[in-house]
Amino acid sequence: MPAILDDKLVIAISSRALFDLDESHRVYVEHGLDAFAQYQLQHEDDVLAQGDAFGIVQKLLGLNQFLDRGGVEVILLSRNSADTGLRVFNSIEHYGLGISRAAFCGGESPHRYVSAFGSHLFLSTDEADVADALAHGVAAATLLPSRAAKLDDPIVRIAFDGDAVLFSDEAEQVFQHHGLDAFAASEKTSAREPLRGGPFKPFLSALHGLQHHLSDKSLLRTALVTARSAPAHERVIRTLRDWDIRLDEALFLGGLKKAEFLKAFCADVFFDDQRSHCEGACEHVATGHVPFGVANARV
Numbered sequence: 001m002p003a004i005l006d007d008k009l010v011i012a013i014s015s016r017a018l019f020d021l022d023e024s025h026r027v028y029v030e031h032g033l034d035a036f037a038q039y040q041l042q043h044e045d046d047v048l049a050q051g052d053a054f055g056i057v058q059k060l061l062g063l064n065q066f067l068d069r070g071g072v073e074v075i076l077l078s079r080n081s082a083d084t085g086l087r088v089f090n091s092i093e094h095y096g097l098g099i100s101r102a103a104f105c106g107g108e109s110p111h112r113y114v115s116a117f118g119s120h121l122f123l124s125t126d127e128a129d130v131a132d133a134l135a136h137g138v139a140a141a142t143l144l145p146s147r148a149a150k151l152d153d154p155i156v157r158i159a160f161d162g163d164a165v166l167f168s169d170e171a172e173q174v175f176q177h178h179g180l181d182a183f184a185a186s187e188k189t190s191a192r193e194p195l196r197g198g199p200f201k202p203f204l205s206a207l208h209g210l211q212h213h214l215s216d217k218s219l220l221r222t223a224l225v226t227a228r229s230a231p232a233h234e235r236v237i238r239t240l241r242d243w244d245i246r247l248d249e250a251l252f253l254g255g256l257k258k259a260e261f262l263k264a265f266c267a268d269v270f271f272d273d274q275r276s277h278c279e280g281a282c283e284h285v286a287t288g289h290v291p292f293g294v295a296n297a298r299v
C-alpha cells in the first residue's frame with residue numbers, strides 16, 4: 001500500500017530555512033550555478049550550521065516520541081539538485097533529524113510540491129515562494145534572520161497574530177481604511193459574528209488535533225498575541241469557540257509592542273502579517289512574516 005500522511009502534521013521547509021546556506025548562496029550569486037555546484041560537492045562532508053528554523057523543526061519532530069497516533073512529518077524542499085543536495089541530507093543525518101522525504105528541484109521553485117505533500121505549513125527564506133504557497137491556500141511564512149537562542153526544553157511554543165494570520169483580514173481592512181475608532185465600533189457590533197478563517201487557521205486546527213494525541217498535552221502550547229483589546233476581544237473569543245479550537249494563552253495587548261511578551265511566553269516561533277511587528281519580534285524569537293492581507297497590499 002502507498003504511504004499516506006493524512007494522520008500527520010506536515011511541515012514543508014526550505015533547505016535555506018533549515019540550515020545556514022548563506023556562504024554557498026553567495027557563491028551562486030557571485031559566480032553562477034556551475035561554481036555553486038562545484039562548491040557544494042567540494043564541501044559535501046562539511047556539516048551545515050543550523051538555520052533559523054532548525055530549533056522549531058527539531059522540537060516538533062521531538063514530539064513524535066510522545067504521540068500514541070499520528071505524528072509530525074517534516075518535508076525538505078530545495079532548489080538544489082539531488083546531487084548538490086547531498087550535503088543537506090548529510091547534515092540532516094549528522095543532527096539526527098527524522099527527515100526522509102524531500103523534493104530537489106534543480107534551480108526551480110519548490111513551492112508547487114507544498115500542496116502535493118499535503119503540507120499544513122511552509123517555511124522558507126524566499127518571499128516569492130511563500131507568496132505562491134499562500135496563493136495556493138497553504139499557511140506559509142518567510143523566516144526572518146533572528147538572534148533568538150534555541151530553547152533546549154522539549155515544550156513547543158507557537159505564537160500567532162490574529163487578523164490576517166489566524167483570521168481573515170476583514171477587520172484589518174476596516175482599521176486600515178477607517179482608523180481605530182471605526183475598527184472598535186465595527187468589532188463591537190459584530191461581536192457575535194465569527195470571523196472568517198485566515199491562512200493559518202488550518203495549521204492551528206492541525207496543531208489542536210496533534211495536541212489531543214500527545215501523552216502530555218503541556219508539551220505543545222499555542223498563544224494568540226494580538227494588538228486587539230476590549231471591546232474587540234469578544235469577537236475573537238467567540239470565533240475560536242465557533243471553530244471549536246482552544247488556544248492555551250491569549251494576549252490582548254491594546255497596541256503594546258509584542259516582542260517582550262513573546263520573550264516571556266518563550267515562543268519558539270511567531271507568525272505575524274505586519275513586517276514591523278516581525279522585525280521587532282525577531283530580536284527575541286524566530287519569526288515568520290506572513291505576506292497576506294491588506295497590510296501587505298502596499299508592499
